[in-house]
Amino acid sequence: MMPDRRATLALALSAGLVAPRLALAQAATGWRPNRSIRLIVPFAPGGSNDIVGRILADAAGGILGQPVVVENRAGAGSVIGAEAAARAPADGYTVLINSAHAAVPALVARVPYDTINDFVGIAIAGFSPHVLVVNARLPVQTAAELVALLKANPGRYNFASAGIGSGVHLAGEIFRGVSGTQFEMVHYRGGGPGVAALVNGEAQFGTPTMASSIGQIRGGTLRALAVAAENRSAALPDVPSAPQAGLPGLIFEEFFPILAPKGTPPEAVAALGVAFRAAIQQSAPRLNEVAGVAPRAGLDTPDKVMGVVRDGVQQYTSILRAAGVQPE
CATH class of the missing domain: 3.40.190.150 (Bordetella uptake gene, domain 1)
Known part of the structure; x- marks a missing residue:
């Protein structure tokens, strides 16, 4: 073109x-x-x-x-x-x-x-904005299904953080409070290692930055459930915003x-x-x-x-x- x-x-x-x-x-x-x-x-x-x-x-x-x-x-x-x-x-x-x-x-x-x-x-x-994602093999298709799975299995699933104090850690704490769920917060040495852990299934879900996860989302190894913003992102137009996904408090960029x-x-x-x-x-x-x-x-x-x-x-x-x- x-x-x-x-x-x-x-x-x-x-x-x-x-x-x-x-x-x-x-x-x-x-x-x-x-x-x-x-x-x-x-x-x-x-x-x-x-x-x-x-x-x-x-x-x-x-x-x-x-x-x-x-x-x-x-x-x-x-x-x-x-x-x-x-x-x-x-x-x-x-x-x-x-x-x-x-x-x-x-x-x-x-x-x-x-x-x-x-x-x-x-x-x-x-x-x-950050993005709520899951490993593509996790049997959930929506944010509501993820919340239900976490509530049915408190503490069983791992959340991939980019390290203590990172934006991913902060977004994860916001998700924890908004969803009322319990899970294991695993801190990796940056966004790249955190996303790698999500892809290989070492961690099952997370809220990585769009920059570090957009390639895996487009490639299908991660499933995006919501963009942590009031509106959809032009970079991921098919992914619902947090309010559309039923998590109106999950707003973090x-x-x-x-x-x-x-x-x-x-x-x-x-x-x-x-x-x-x-x-x-x-x-x-x-x-x-x-x-x-x-x-x-x-x-x-x-x-x-x-x-x-x-x-x-x-x-x-x-x-x-x-x-x-x-x-x-």
């Missing part, structure tokens, strides 16, 4: 505007990278942060004129990688992408860094903040912000197709980025406390 000429022209114009925009930012700030930039992904390969991070690393590296190298630092539900980013030299050569960043304070009692004050905002890569260590020079923050926002715009069609991630306009300053993180901390803490979950 031939591409739409107007769409092709729009993408070409967008790409053509990236370099002048970055050049203006660099001229104004006086900062330009002269070596590779490290993008820390605090989860194992294959999860949503890894997928989104690698898409943006390719695009941002081309814009910056230096490679953006993904470094996976998995463990403790993103805490290990986030701490590495917080303690890195604040010189513009280390950034972090972490969709669990705002959830960690609600779930981890002793976080070894300050979620807000140890970081500066660069950009928000986008927003994406992850967002992907890109952050740098506090103290990073303002001129570096400005140039990185321009580059990553341009990369997000340039990669939007691929992010939506591959990961179900959609950007939002207006998040174009460090304060606005950190405002989203701050609101997320408050929201997630409120949800979990209402569900009776305390930090561990």
Whole structure:
């Protein structure tokens, strides 16, 4: 099928505007990278942060004129990688992408860094709902059937989490409270290993991110029962929304903040912000197709980025406390 000429022209114009925009930012700030930039992904390969991070690393590296190298630092539900980013030299050569960043304070009692004050905002890569899924061999076709099965067999079935403090963990706790079910929460070292456990039947159900599970859903190894959103997703149009599936309280979407260590020079923050926002715009069609991630306009300053993180901390803490979950 031939591409739409107007769409092709729009993408070409967008790409053509990236370099002048970055050049203006660099001229104004006086900062330009002269070596590779490290993008820390605090989860194992294959999860949503890894997928989104690698898409943006390719695009941002081309814009910056230096490679953006993904470094996976998995463990403790993103805490290990986030701490590495917080303690890195604040010189513009280390950034972090972490969709669990705002959830960690609600779930981890002793976080070894300050979620807000140890970081500066660069950009928000986008927003994406989680998905309620089951292993394709589990004999349920709807969310109502899954809830009935779990209630008939309390504690028998395994839920695949992406780690303590991860968005998948948080979504699972919301599902537990909304459905009134009991199950075993098994924490894996990231979204990729969690989805792998679902596919091989080690865990029977979960609420993975759309980015980490959409390929398996489309391939038939996972069955999607509901999208954790008010409305259906264009990326999975045949899957009911949470209200349509009978779980109106199961509303949870992850967002992907890109952050740098506090103290990073303002001129570096400005140039990185321009580059990553341009990369997000340039990669939007691929992010939506591959990961179900959609950007939002207006998040174009460090304060606005950190405002989203701050609101997320408050929201997630409120949800979990209402569900009776305390930090561990």
